[in-house]
Amino acid sequence: MELKPRVLVVGGGAIGGLFAWRLSLSRNVVVSLVCRSNYNQIKTNGYLINSTQFGKAIYHPYNTYQSVEEAVANEGTYDYVIVALKALPNIYDSSLRVSPAVGDNTMVVLFQNGIGIEQPFVDRFPRTALVSSVSFVSVKQEECGVLRHGGFSLLASGLHSGCPESRNRDIAKMHYLFDAFESQGVSSIIENDIQPYRWQKHILNGSTNPVSVICGGSTSCQEMVKNEHCRKLLENIMAEIFTLGKIVTGKPFPGVDGITDPKTATDYIASIPVPVFTSMLVDSQCKRPMERDVILKNPIALAEAHGVDVPHMRALYAMITMIEEGYSK
Structure with missing residues (x-):
């Protein structure tokens, strides 16, 4: 009997749990x-999922582990390793955390937010097929093991690096994985260059995340754009992201969700029917590390390298850093 490819999803939060569930429904x-x-919650009870797109479900993973080392001890290395960890390079190296599961024939797939997330994996695994995937989805872990998902899910993905002589085989392997997602209702786009999609998502991530923390309280994204002054601030930050992203990639943004400029971005936020709270705000409220490097620091470094002025990003990074450093005081 032919063995099915084995996938290890590392990170069982909202993104990891949702996409592991959809992928697990494939027979491939x-x-x-x-x-x-x-x-403990997932191992015992699985996930309780309430999805506008897919309905309600209880998802028990095929195997649930506490560590990558435990997974490898039980199953060996994997055909695919999906990295759904928070990107916190100032705290830990995601590439090091998943390295025990990466063998000679493993494809590493990044389901992480932010800019510049790929480089640590390229450095550690220079000949490993690395896929950068950008998720356009609204999903939240409301409480431990309870996921609430909206009415839409899209993965835009591309082969970022790997061994040149195996490129055609790696592309076929990438298509195999995302065809499995597509078969279970997750829309999939494959691109030769995924970075314009990554910057497209960063329009919202790089603006609403840090501003929500600075606004404090229980401020939703919709509340921020209702406020005249806050909306203007968000649009100024988005303008910096548009300018920088186009210079860095040399390409226009793809316009997902009809977002083609700062105004259409804030109009889109205002149109979302349910309150949206950013992941950085939730992390701040729980006094957890925020994804400040991949959201702000890395784009600022690119701005310096390309001679682009980003004063709003610099101000946000200074304030977010002070807020996070204040956790321990």
Whole structure:
């Protein structure tokens, strides 16, 4: 009997849990999951999922592990490793955390937010097929093991690096994985260059995330754009992201969700029917590390390299850094 490709999803939060669930419904792969803070809940009870797009479900992963090392001890290295960890390079190296599961024939797939997330993996695994994937989805872990998902899910992905002589084989392997997602209702786009999509998502991530933390309280994205002054601030930050992203990639943004400029971005936020709270705000309220480097620091470094002035990003990074450093005081 032909063995199905084995997938390890590392990170059992909202993104990891949702996409592991959809992928597990395919008959073409076997999916295991590494959880940390919610391990006991998922191992015992699975995920309770309430999805506008897919309906309600209880998802019990094929195997649930507390660590990558435990997964490898039980199953060996994997055909695919999906990295759904928060991108916190100032705290830990995601590439190091997943390295035990990466073998000679493993494809590493990044489901992480932010800019510049790929480089640590390129440095550690220079000949490994690396896929950068951008998720356009609204999903939140409302409480431990309970996911609420909206009415839409899209993955835009591309082969970022790998061994030149195996490129055609790697592209076919990438298509195999995302065809499995597509078969379970997750829209999939494959691009030769995924970076314009990554910058497209960053229009919202790079603006609403840090501003929501600075606004404080229980401020939703919709409340921020209702405020005349805050909306203007968001649009100024978005203008910097548009300018920088186009210079860095040398390409226009793809216009997902009809977002083609700062005004259409804030109009889109205002049109979302349910309150949206950013992941950075939730992390701040729980006094957890925020994805400040991949959201702000890395784009600022690119701005310096390309001679682009980004005063709003610089101000946000200074304030977010002070807020996070204040956790321990």
